Amino acid sequence: MKRIFSIILLSLLIAAPAAAQFYLGVIKGEAKKIPIVVLDVFDDLSAPDLRKLARDVLQADLRRSQIFDVMDPKKLDLRYSAAEEPPAEVIKRGGTFGLSGVAWASLSRRGGDIVLTGRLYDAATGLRMASREYIGNGELLRRMAHTFADEIVSQYTGERGIAKTRIAFVSDKTGRKELYVMDYDGLNPKRLTADRSICMSPAWSPDGKILAYVSYKEKNPDLYGLDMETGRRWKISGHEGLNISPAWSPNGKRLAIALSRDGGAEIYTLNRDGNDLERLTYGIADNVSPAWSPNGREIVFTSGRGGTPQLYIMSVDGSDVRRITFDGNYNASPHWSPRGDRIVFASQVRGQFKIATIAPDGMDMRIITDGPGSDENPMWSPSGRQILFSSNRSGKYGIYIMNADGTDIERLTPNDANYTSPAWSP
Numbered sequence: 449m450k451r452i453f454s455i456i457l458l459s460l461l462i463a464a465p466a467a468a469q470f471y472l473g474v475i476k477g478e479a480k481k482i483p484i485v486v487l488d489v490f491d492d493l494s495a496p497d498l499r500k501l502a503r504d505v506l507q508a509d510l511r512r513s514q515i516f517d518v519m520d521p522k523k524l525d526l527r528y529s530a531a532e533e534p535p536a537e538v539i540k541r542g543g544t545f546g547l548s549g550v551a552w553a554s555l556s557r558r559g560g561d562i563v564l565t566g567r568l569y570d571a572a573t574g575l576r577m578a579s580r581e582y583i584g585n586g587e588l589l590r591r592m593a594h595t596f597a598d599e600i601v602s603q604y605t606g607e608r609g610i611a612k613t614r615i616a617f618v619s620d621k622t623g624r625k626e627l628y629v630m631d632y633d634g635l636n637p638k639r640l641t642a643d644r645s646i647c648m649s650p651a652w653s654p655d656g657k658i659l660a661y662v663s664y665k666e667k668n669p670d671l672y673g674l675d676m677e678t679g680r681r682w683k684i685s686g687h688e689g690l691n692i693s694p695a696w697s698p699n700g701k702r703l704a705i706a707l708s709r710d711g712g713a714e715i716y717t718l719n720r721d722g723n724d725l726e727r728l729t730y731g732i733a734d735n736v737s738p739a740w741s742p743n744g745r746e747i748v749f750t751s752g753r754g755g756t757p758q759l760y761i762m763s764v765d766g767s768d769v770r771r772i773t774f775d776g777n778y779n780a781s782p783h784w785s786p787r788g789d790r791i792v793f794a795s796q797v798r799g800q801f802k803i804a805t806i807a808p809d810g811m812d813m814r815i816i817t818d819g820p821g822s823d824e825n826p827m828w829s830p831s832g833r834q835i836l837f838s839s840n841r842s843g844k845y846g847i848y849i850m851n852a853d854g855t856d857i858e859r860l861t862p863n864d865a866n867y868t869s870p871a872w873s874p
Contacts, residue, residue, distance in 0.1 A: 481517040482548045482604055484510060488521065488529045490554035493562065498555060498586065502564060502593045506553065508633065509597030509611040514833040514851060515604060519547065528552070533567050536574030543571035551600060553593075562586060566596035568603055578603050590635065610829055614873045615836065616640075616650035616659055617847055621865035627661055627674075632872070634847070634860030640674065649693055650871040654700040658720065659871075660684060662692050671705060673720060684722045693737045697744055704728075704738035704747055715749055717764070728766035737781050740764075741808070742788045748772070748808075750780045759793060761808060772810035779804070781825060787832040790852070794824050803837050803854070816854030827872050828852075838868045 486507050491499035510516045521527060524545050528534045534552055542550045550569045555562060561583050568578040580599055582592035591612065598609030613632045618625050622639075627647040630637040641647055643665035650661040659674045669692055671685040685691040689708035696703055703720065706713045710727075713734040718725045729735040733752035740747055748761045757780050759773040773779040778796035785791065788808070795804040797815060801822045806813040817823045821841030828835060833852055838845050842859070845866040850857040861867040 482515060483519055483546055484516045484549040484551065484600075485519045485521050485524065485526060485542055485547055486510070487526060487534060487550065487552045490529050490531055490552075492531060492554065492556040495555070498562070498589055501589060502553060502555060505590050505593035505633075506551065506597055509594055509609070510551075510600065512633070512834070512849070513597070513601050513609060513611075513831070515601060516549075519545075526550075533576075534569075539569045539571055539574040543574075547571040549577070549600070549604070551596075553596065558583065560585070562589060562592075564589065564592040564596065566599065568600055590631070594631075607831060610831055610834070613830060614656075615847065615860070616652065616661075616871040616873070617838075617861075617867055618647055618650070618869040619861075619865050619867045627659075627663075629659075629676075630860075648869055650869060651694045651696055651703075652871055652873045653696050653720075654698060654874055656874045660694040660696070660703060660720075662694070671703075671722075682721075684720065685718065686722075695738050695740055695747075697740050698742055699744060704740065706734075706736040706738065715747070715766075728762065728764075729769075730766075739783045739791075741784050742786050746808075748782045748784055748791055750782065759791065759806070770810075772806060772808065773813065774810070775813055776804075783827045784808075785828050785832045785852075786830060790832075792826040792828060792835055794826060803835065805852075817850075817857075823848075825869055827870060829872055830874050836870045836872050838870055 489499045489503045507518050511518045526542055528538055539550045548571055550571050553566045564582045566580045570577055578599055582595055584592055594611035597611040601609035610632055614629050615632055616629045619628050624644050625646045626639055627641040628637050628639050643663050646664040648662045650659055657676055659676055661672055662669050663672055669690050670683055671691040671694055672681055673684050674681050687707055687709040690713055693706045694703050702717045704717050707716050713736050715729045715735045715738050716725055716727050731753045735749055735751045737750040738747045746761050750757050751760050756777045758771055759779050759782050760769055760771050762769040776795045780794050782791050782793040790805045792805045794801040801824050802815050803817040803823045803826045804815045821839050823837050823839040826835055826837040834849055835852055836849055838847050844863055845868050846859050846861045847867045847870045848857055848859050
């Protein structure tokens with residue numbers, strides 16, 4: 449293995465029916481955000497901490513969706529905290545301030561459970577767009593608020609929201625590089641492995657039920673599958689040498705993977721049980737880091753066949769190979785946008801890696817991060833509006849989220865250990 453594996457080795461050393469409805473499709477330029485307000489949550493539990501938690505989570509989810517411009521109700525003098533849902537005149541008053549939507553929620557108790565009641569209104573007409581109830585204990589309140597936020601996104605876009613998604617990642621906080629999962633906003637981390645070795649490269653199946661990952665627990669970088677519902681684990685690929693950089697096909701039937709069983713690293717596809725192995729690349733240099741196009745017809749990957757690591761695209765049978773990056777001496781770790789219009793990757797700039805995007809035809813390459821440190825392991829959100837990546841810009845490696853244009857960077861993990869290899873669930 450030559451220089452193309454430096455990113456991989458570095459990761460090992462340091463360590464994822466409405467009254468009104470709108471549709472935000474794929475458009476050129478910046479989409480105008482929908483102005484919305486979240487009224488104060490009514491609390492029938494005498495639990496101000498829970499009320500604040502529900503409101504803060506809901507507001508943060510709507511802001512992170514990149515669909516809404518979340519306004520401050522106090523600045524608009526839209527204060528309402530009664531037990532009954534707000535009357536039409538309160539809602540329509542929001543419309544006079546240019547709001548499109550008004551969200552309101554209340555907390556109550558039903559037996560031993562907490563009930564989060566959520567309402568969404570059209571600010572122009574005062575009519576109710578959605579009404580939902582979510583029931584659970586106090587530990588589930590965050591997830592209930594996430595679910596209501598996703599419902600609001602669905603009402604306006606017809607798309608699934610991202611608030612209930614999760615991020616898998618690798619951390620060395622135990623002294624070993626183990627696999628973890630957390631909520632998309634960085635909360636509720638949970639360790640998934642105790643291999644006491646090196647784990648890397650988690651990849652979610654399209655249905656979110658299986659997590660593929662690489663582990664050295666048997667002294668070789670083998671590919672494993674983890675059933676996230678039952679906890680069952682199995683070895684998918686254990687060929688001698690590298691079994692790395694897994695990527696699921698859009699239909700979830702196959703995985704693309706880099707294997708060095710025949711000498712240099714080449715890209716293969718196989719099913720989730722490791723059978724029906726098919727080789728796609730043949731070259732004098734290493735070929736790694738495959739990622740499928742959303743239509744399942746093409747695969748982007750990294751290859752050193754041109755002298756330096758660059759991005760190439762091929763058909764799923766290995767034919768029609770074409771190079772798409774020509775700027776920069778080291779471009780790697782590609783991931784295809786779920787919208788199909790951009791590919792995100794890590795590009796070396798003045799000795800440090802930065803996050804970049806490019807069109808699949810090789811046009812319009814953009815470096816979208818700057819500043820100190822190295823930015824690596826980029827991945828799109830399921831909506832295609834955000835990018836997840838790891839960076840050591842603040843010292844230890846952490847996991848960050850940002851808009852697709854590189855703005856509004858937010859750190860999701862603490863600075864107590866290294867956090868790398870983020871993978872965003874469907």
